[in-house]
Amino acid sequence: MNDQQPESVAALIAGPCSKIAEAATAFPITTFNTLMNAPFVDKICRITHEKQGSSSYSKQSFPLHCGIYTEIASTDYVFHFNLSGEIIRAQGKGKNWWHPHEWLKRTRGDDWVYYSTGGYTGVFEAIGEYYLPNFAYPSNSLLGGHPFAEKEIKNLEISWYQTLTKLVGSINNLPDPIRRFCADTLTNTPACLAEKARRLREIVGGRISVLPPDARHVEYNLIPLTIATGCLHKCRFCKVKNSTPFGTKTSDEIVEQICRLKDLYADDLVNYNALFLGEHDALQAGADLICFSIQEAYKKFGFADSYIKAHKTFLFGSATSLLSTSEHLFKDLEKLPGMFYINIGLESADQDTLAKLGKPISAELVREAFLRMQEINNRYGNIEITANFIMDGDLPANHYPAIMELIRERQVHTKPKGSIYFSPLTFNQPSRTRLFEFNRLKILSRLPTFLYIIQRL
Numbered sequence: 001m002n003d004q005q006p007e008s009v010a011a012l013i014a015g016p017c018s019k020i021a022e023a024a025t026a027f028p029i030t031t032f033n034t035l036m037n038a039p040f041v042d043k044i045c046r047i048t049h050e051k052q053g054s055s056s057y058s059k060q061s062f063p064l065h066c067g068i069y070t071e072i073a074s075t076d077y078v079f080h081f082n083l084s085g086e087i088i089r090a091q092g093k094g095k096n097w098w099h100p101h102e103w104l105k106r107t108r109g110d111d112w113v114y115y116s117t118g119g120y121t122g123v124f125e126a127i128g129e130y131y132l133p134n135f136a137y138p139s140n141s142l143l144g145g146h147p148f149a150e151k152e153i154k155n156l157e158i159s160w161y162q163t164l165t166k167l168v169g170s171i172n173n174l175p176d177p178i179r180r181f182c183a184d185t186l187t188n189t190p191a192c193l194a195e196k197a198r199r200l201r202e203i204v205g206g207r208i209s210v211l212p213p214d215a216r217h218v219e220y221n222l223i224p225l226t227i228a229t230g231c232l233h234k235c236r237f238c239k240v241k242n243s244t245p246f247g248t249k250t251s252d253e254i255v256e257q258i259c260r261l262k263d264l265y266a267d268d269l270v271n272y273n274a275l276f277l278g279e280h281d282a283l284q285a286g287a288d289l290i291c292f293s294i295q296e297a298y299k300k301f302g303f304a305d306s307y308i309k310a311h312k313t314f315l316f317g318s319a320t321s322l323l324s325t326s327e328h329l330f331k332d333l334e335k336l337p338g339m340f341y342i343n344i345g346l347e348s349a350d351q352d353t354l355a356k357l358g359k360p361i362s363a364e365l366v367r368e369a370f371l372r373m374q375e376i377n378n379r380y381g382n383i384e385i386t387a388n389f390i391m392d393g394d395l396p397a398n399h400y401p402a403i404m405e406l407i408r409e410r411q412v413h414t415k416p417k418g419s420i421y422f423s424p425l426t427f428n429q430p431s432r433t434r435l436f437e438f439n440r441l442k443i444l445s446r447l448p449t450f451l452y453i454i455q456r457l
């Protein structure tokens, strides 16, 4: 504790609740919070309870963590925990750790993701973010190495709990709130966290096999809510689809899901201000169900009181659902809080490519949907419709020229909105040729253009 600390605040940290109230009145709230969050330091570790991270997601070339979290740092490791005492990040500090700015993140789906700088060369240009997610499961990334093959990283992924138990067990004289917090973190064993991830899947109706690329704007920290299952087209090429026919949930089912999710996210709910409406074509669920779900979630999850600023909602759509959606939805969304990102899987504007992919829609429909996207993006400040096109080494000759016609020739000026994502078809095959191809497309495009790295929850 700081020697300069006023006497009444010293009493507050050691003393009963009445002293807390007294000190809270005696000091401005910012001073009060700072003193409450003063780190506990001893010779083997430093613990900062409920550290106040950034309250907004911003793209920085140094690690800037958002939300309120507790940090336990030893000479060898740093661990971060959310407000429910669940581990959310881990980092090694030894000389074998890849880079001092790189870390492991644990998702709500209980995956560990390694965030690397990629040497900072070209990562931001390619994906619009400074840190590249590397997964332990198959994905379509063209960049990155194999961090999970590294001993230091793999060890931390599999033995963080044993390391933490040993570390916490060796600290004496922990002050009360920190002692309770440490006890909580130890109740969240890997088995317990896996069980919570299983409960999440059970609530939303299964593993979320893919999140929209726009979710990068909130580092994929969102609450999923399934309002419709399956998708319309069941395209042959698609590796993330399921066999469920398209169907919508009832409003009662959605309300029940929200209540159960609220229970699951518990104390950490305040660290979320983003919603994903699943599954693969929530836009097809119709204006009434979409607006109902957004409003219910906003109210019940308490997004208005989130620690994180700027509410965001993400969903997928298809060319078919976009063209059948009336203006009425976009007008309604304009009146709701936050930004709305709708990602449309177009894949190609060339008929031969669509046939090769087994996507049962016409190139004409793709072009119409693309024009509709432009209209909506121009008309509504709080809505961004983005689109995906595929990349592969063995596509019909007109695939890229047909896309260029849309993203370059038809655009008189460059635009800041309406991102285009290129999604490599092959999984686990980083390729310099594809990357070179992508860079050429990006340079020519008059719309913001990025690579789509498929990420699940």
Ligand code: SF4
Pocket (backbone or CB within 6 Å): 231, 232, 233, 234, 235, 236, 238, 239, 240, 241, 280, 318, 345
């Ligand atoms: S690309 Fe979209 S519409 Fe086609 S199968 Fe996959 S999820 Fe369904």
